[in-house]
Amino acid sequence: MEVENYSKLKVVASGVIPFAFLIILILYIFGPGASLLDLGIPLPEITIERVSFIDSEIQATVRNTGPIPVEIVMADVNDRIQPAAVEPDRFLERYETTLVRIPFEWNEAEPYIIGITIEDGTRFEKKIEAAAFALEPSIDLVVFFAIIGTYVGIIPVMIGLLWLPFIKKISKQKYYFFLALTIGLLLFLAIDSIEEALEVSNENLAKSFNGSLLVATVVVLSFLGLYYSGNKLVKKADSSKLAKPVAIALMISIGIGLHNFGEGLAIGASVGLGSIAFSTFLIVGFALHNTTEGIAIAAPMSKGKLMIGKLAALGIIAGSPAIFGAWVGGFAYSPFSSVIFLAIGAGAIFQVIFVIMKWIREENENNMSSFSVVSGIAMGMIVMYLTGILV
Numbered sequence: 001m002e003v004e005n006y007s008k009l010k011v012v013a014s015g016v017i018p019f020a021f022l023i024i025l026i027l028y029i030f031g032p033g034a035s036l037l038d039l040g041i042p043l044p045e046i047t048i049e050r051v052s053f054i055d056s057e058i059q060a061t062v063r064n065t066g067p068i069p070v071e072i073v074m075a076d077v078n079d080r081i082q083p084a085a086v087e088p089d090r091f092l093e094r095y096e097t098t099l100v101r102i103p104f105e106w107n108e109a110e111p112y113i114i115g116i117t118i119e120d121g122t123r124f125e126k127k128i129e130a131a132a133f134a135l136e137p138s139i140d141l142v143v144f145f146a147i148i149g150t151y152v153g154i155i156p157v158m159i160g161l162l163w164l165p166f167i168k169k170i171s172k173q174k175y176y177f178f179l180a181l182t183i184g185l186l187l188f189l190a191i192d193s194i195e196e197a198l199e200v201s202n203e204n205l206a207k208s209f210n211g212s213l214l215v216a217t218v219v220v221l222s223f224l225g226l227y228y229s230g231n232k233l234v235k236k237a238d239s240s241k242l243a244k245p246v247a248i249a250l251m252i253s254i255g256i257g258l259h260n261f262g263e264g265l266a267i268g269a270s271v272g273l274g275s276i277a278f279s280t281f282l283i284v285g286f287a288l289h290n291t292t293e294g295i296a297i298a299a300p301m302s303k304g305k306l307m308i309g310k311l312a313a314l315g316i317i318a319g320s321p322a323i324f325g326a327w328v329g330g331f332a333y334s335p336f337s338s339v340i341f342l343a344i345g346a347g348a349i350f351q352v353i354f355v356i357m358k359w360i361r362e363e364n365e366n367n368m369s370s371f372s373v374v375s376g377i378a379m380g381m382i383v384m385y386l387t388g389i390l391v
Contacts, residue, residue, distance in 0.1 A: 157319040178376065
């Protein structure tokens with residue numbers, strides 16, 4: 001027994017010792033050996049992440065996204081210097097945030113350029129196309145966003161589920177077509193999520209966050225995490241009362257739900273920024289667009305018995321996150337969280353696509369190149385593209 005314990009200790013030590021040397025090396029590079037890396041002058045950088053308009057005041061949330069500490073010395077509106085208060089203080093370490101409060105009689109719907117200057121004279125600015133009052137949480141607004149989320153998420157998905165009786169009565173090849181159609185719909189949603197995440201990242205996040213790599217990392221991690229948990233769910237379905245079609249439909253609902261959370265974020269943020277016309281356009285477009293998501297859930301469910309209760313629950317799982325997204329987007333919008341949630345949604349959808357493709361292959365004698373499968377995927381993407389044009 002002692003010999004066995006000694007061997008285990010040697011194995012652990014052989015794994016830990018190189019790691020310890022690596023930590024010592026990194027500490028030396030950033031400590032006593034830092035002068036070796038002093039190859040140039042580090043430039044300061046700040047990012048104005050959010051601008052809020054309240055009564056007679058403009059508030060700017062500022063983050064130090066550069067490599068060195070900075071001090072905020074001045075604020076301006078449309079290139080005119082304004083008195084400002086900085087809370088909690090004007091000295092920012094790397095990635096630290098502060099709130100710059102500028103007393104200013106602003107006018108609704110007018111464009112403004114908010115400028116922040118640091119101690120070396122470098123000025124950073126953010127352009128606001130149309131000023132609007134920042135949303136204050138209230139019961140009325142909470143109810144308003146809940147109704148909007150229901151219009152956009154739950155109702156369209158439920159309408160899409162009404163195609164289930166039709167899908168149940170069609171032939172085997174047509175059934176494969178609808179499963180492949182589901183893949184096409186989801187593939188478009190995943191690409192759309194990544195595109196939105198990259199757009200938010202490019203427009204609002206500092207370069208130091210490496211937005212593209214952040215999106216790629218979160219997509220892969222969410223894919224792996226959900227693939228692992230999804231396999232557990234399917235295995236559980238094989239040994240329990242939960243049927244495999246229901247397990248797959250549940251994974252589809254979760255993936256779509258994460259995507260709809262991102263859509264809710266977009267609507268809430270646009271309402272919060274006062275872009276009423278754009279938010280109305282988003283609501284109408286997303287509602288039409290999301291009807292096709294019900295088909296994606298209905299296709300695998302058509303293989304088993306008609307279970308109205310479970311079908312309704314799946315529709316709520318897929319659609320209700322739009323409500324939560326609208327609340328978060330309207331009351332606590334953050335570009336960083338938007339990028340994260342959109343990327344998680346994309347990874348979740350790719351995982352669902354992978355599961356459905358495996359299922360079609362098992363059911364269709366390993367044939368993934370039949371006309372019904374290929375045309376179904378193509379048709380799914382075309383349908384989503386055409387409905388997406390309205391958004």
